Amino acid sequence: MTEDANRDRLVERLREEGYVRSPAVAAAILTVPREEFVRAVDRARANRDVPLPIGGGQVVTAPHLVANVAELLDLAPGLTVLEVGTGSGYHAAITAELVGAENVYSIERRPDLAERARENLDRTGYSDVTVVVGDGTKGYPDHAPYDRIYVAAAGPDAPEPVLEQLKDGGRMVVPIGTREQTLYLVEKRDGDVSRTPFGGVRFVPLVGEYGLENDADG
Numbered sequence: 001m002t003e004d005a006n007r008d009r010l011v012e013r014l015r016e017e018g019y020v021r022s023p024a025v026a027a028a029i030l031t032v033p034r035e036e037f038v039r040a041v042d043r044a045r046a047n048r049d050v051p052l053p054i055g056g057g058q059v060v061t062a063p064h065l066v067a068n069v070a071e072l073l074d075l076a077p078g079l080t081v082l083e084v085g086t087g088s089g090y091h092a093a094i095t096a097e098l099v100g101a102e103n104v105y106s107i108e109r110r111p112d113l114a115e116r117a118r119e120n121l122d123r124t125g126y127s128d129v130t131v132v133v134g135d136g137t138k139g140y141p142d143h144a145p146y147d148r149i150y151v152a153a154a155g156p157d158a159p160e161p162v163l164e165q166l167k168d169g170g171r172m173v174v175p176i177g178t179r180e181q182t183l184y185l186v187e188k189r190d191g192d193v194s195r196t197p198f199g200g201v202r203f204v205p206l207v208g209e210y211g212l213e214n215d216a217d218g
Helices: 003-016 023-031 040-045 063-073 090-099 111-123 160-164
Strands: 052-055 058-060 081-084 104-108 130-133 146-151 166-177 181-189 192-201
Touching: 003 023, 003 063, 023 063, 023 090, 040 052, 052 111, 063 090, 063 146, 063 166, 063 181, 063 192, 081 090, 090 104, 090 111, 090 146, 104 111, 111 130, 160 166
Parallel strands: 081 104, 081 146, 104 130, 146 166
Antiparallel strands: 052 058, 166 181, 181 192
């Protein structure tokens, strides 16, 4: 079976399970070749709904979580988006399909992963995504404020500097917790911030000044 056919089956399953609800998110997952964002040894499993290791204790997020985040953010062309935790670049590519690659800014604390993500994004046609190296818990103020923000790692709370970079009227999706994590939709309206839980999840730890202090993978 071809990878295109595998992606068709993946999207159909995600629709049935309620993770994919909009045609735009379905089209994005069908378009982005996840097999180009994983290790060669994992290519045969690339279009299954599982997280896959990319080195350094990090993973490429399972497609159902990527879809769920995209749906909660209500992404649309032209919105500016900050991603905290680039990883392999797969989630950034999905976001680029929905808002335009030039509107996606992604920050990754590990230089090796950031470089590999840039290569993956360039090779697959998303070279206009901006990938920078830094402490993601401080956000990326150079292009703030952002219409949408999502954090691809779990910490004790939404990092305050990142939240400050969210536009009024904007949306942010962030997993919060350590042993037990919950995915939250954070909305900012007229200076007030609301948090709505959307179920238990499992993400890698958010390491940085406003996340977890200890870098377990050195």
